[in-house]
Amino acid sequence: MNGPSLALRQRSLGDPSADFPLFPPLTRGCPKTSTAELAYPLEVVYDYAKVDRGLFAQHPGPDLARWSPLLPPLDAPTLGEGGTPLVEFGEVHIKDESRNPTWSHKDRLNRVAVSAAVACGAPGVVVASSGNHGASAAAYAARAGLPAIVLTSAASPPAAQAFVRAYGAKVVSVPVEARWPLLREVVERLGYHPVSNQTVTHTGHPFGAEGYKTIAYELFLQLGEVPAAVFTPTGYAELLYGVWKGFTELRLLGLTEKAPRMFSCETAAGGPHAKALAAGVPATVVDLGPTDAYGLAGSAGGYRGVVAVRDSGGEAMLLTDEEMRRAQHDLARQGLWQELSGAAGLAGYRRLRRDFDGPVVCVATSSGFKDAGLGGGRHPVIENPTLDDLIR
């Protein structure tokens, strides 16, 4: 059942007739359809006719290898990613991705992207990220025995810095404008495999979104049906698109006729996919305002997000920090402590106030430990405490 990968080739999202061999992964977007202003990403095509439907009779536990036929080759070892619980929260279901090996959804992407680095024989992995993505890439590189270089910005919180450094990567804080040229130099001169975007509009790693597909597979098994709507925190929209692609595959395989509406929950400080959809263009680059939801603060949008929202009949929403903070607060008051960005899915659902004809899932992406300013408050010791100090 969990046999070899049935991945056949890469295909351009810009022109489905443009396809390319599976390797090497085209980490700079589609070379045929991209222009100087707009880069089109790629996806992976599989030999769907050979998929054993018994794959979807298994339990949705950890280790993406259980979905190996529908993923690119998994040459990097597992850390037990995926298989995260679905927790009830009022009338919605929370897919708690803080339960991954490095406590965010990024582990699904990095199992697949670092596998590509291994498969290519790359001497290392390079990533530009100050948070979850950098730490996750570092963890999977370490697990695979590859050195990693992580380019961070000084703005990332101290705990996040310690997190990324724990896995033994070479972590270097550089000015934001130096990150992308340096990343490119590491790729070109050292031959390191990039697991970050390198294009003018976002394309990222062509295999990355494939890892996120497994969320759709798990939801299908956990709910016993396809949800009516899925709300995801959205930065570059790899998660949003990946989940959407997973559901389209379930339909393609004849396992269901339904597909959910996909809702892109972006920060109002940026929100390139909401703006691209409003403008009717495939992707935009926006100016970034201030936000504490640093995990969603990307200026470059990508075509994947537009595809997922448009093809699913969903929407993109711009959420304020205050809306995310309220969602974060309410999740914690039910025992689910998410990072601010991680609560954007629930914030989006609440903003929309729409009834759906079926289950609604909000993906919660990451643990509350990742937020900036954590532990800044001082809480003095009460020297001679009485019961009154505890109940007032």
Next chain:
Amino acid sequence: MNGPSLALRQRSLGDPSADFPLFPPLTRGCPKTSTAELAYPLEVVYDYAKVDRGLFAQHPGPDLARWSPLLPPLDAPTLGEGGTPLVEFGEVHIKDESRNPTWSHKDRLNRVAVSAAVACGAPGVVVASSGNHGASAAAYAARAGLPAIVLTSAASPPAAQAFVRAYGAKVVSVPVEARWPLLREVVERLGYHPVSNQTVTHTGHPFGAEGYKTIAYELFLQLGEVPAAVFTPTGYAELLYGVWKGFTELRLLGLTEKAPRMFSCETAAGGPHAKALAAGVPATVVDLGPTDAYGLAGSAGGYRGVVAVRDSGGEAMLLTDEEMRRAQHDLARQGLWQELSGAAGLAGYRRLRRDFDGPVVCVATSSGFKDAGLGGGRHPVIENPTLDDLIR
């Protein structure tokens, strides 16, 4: 299969002929066998003859309710605790308990202990803890709709303070010596249910260790057999004993004839179980030296730890911070970032250097985000970075 609880009554570990009704939970130890110097804990007895063996044909996923017949009644809702992955690390298996809802093993205990509070109709939950236990109790109380009071000490790291406070509990920092009298007052005057120890040697909540049993059930299914040895980080030894009890139940149910040796991995700064075993006494209270492994720094040992080590033919070990730090480092270099205390199991295995006739499991209890001093290091921005800055 996952039917009602088959729990029958409480039984004293000090005298197996001393038994008591299941409710109320005897949160101050066995009233018959305890003395002013030594408190004996209780365990829960089940109607094992009625257990459907099909319980052990299921998948070891999240939510302890899947083991409901062999647990006290689960009246508090789940956060998706348990079902944690088993990750290979060289010749041992790491049971990664950082993958629980509040990212530590404590969630297994608190699902069960907070359920007791609900079942008793208590108006709230009270706990004395500066770290994982306090946060987990607060999360489960919040989920169950009960107020919680958490008595912390000022010594806990700022991130851990933020963690406990996120769940909406009333968190009060008090001097260490004030914690236990205050806890008692909250129990007696407010009727809050205590999920912390209240006795001279450790007894804790009589249902707490039952939650940890589920680790043994999961290991049995994940490995397809009983391991030869289990190493657990040990503070009060509820985890060590709980895992041991789970394996003895598998034997009682006729599912296996084997049981593992249990190794208690304690901090050399204290180590009350190692000292009780060396002295041949049921439990001791020790002076605490300095250690960064604050999750293991308890002065009061309990009889549970002595029982688990003695009956299993295991050992108790006193580990230095340096040994734990090396284990923590090496786990992170394989993508598993644990808190210092959480790495004690692997440190213990390495100290012992013994060959076992079967699989060895080291329980890793909690995420690296919980350590003190996290993010203290400063990492200045390199203003004009070159490739040399990344590779030297």
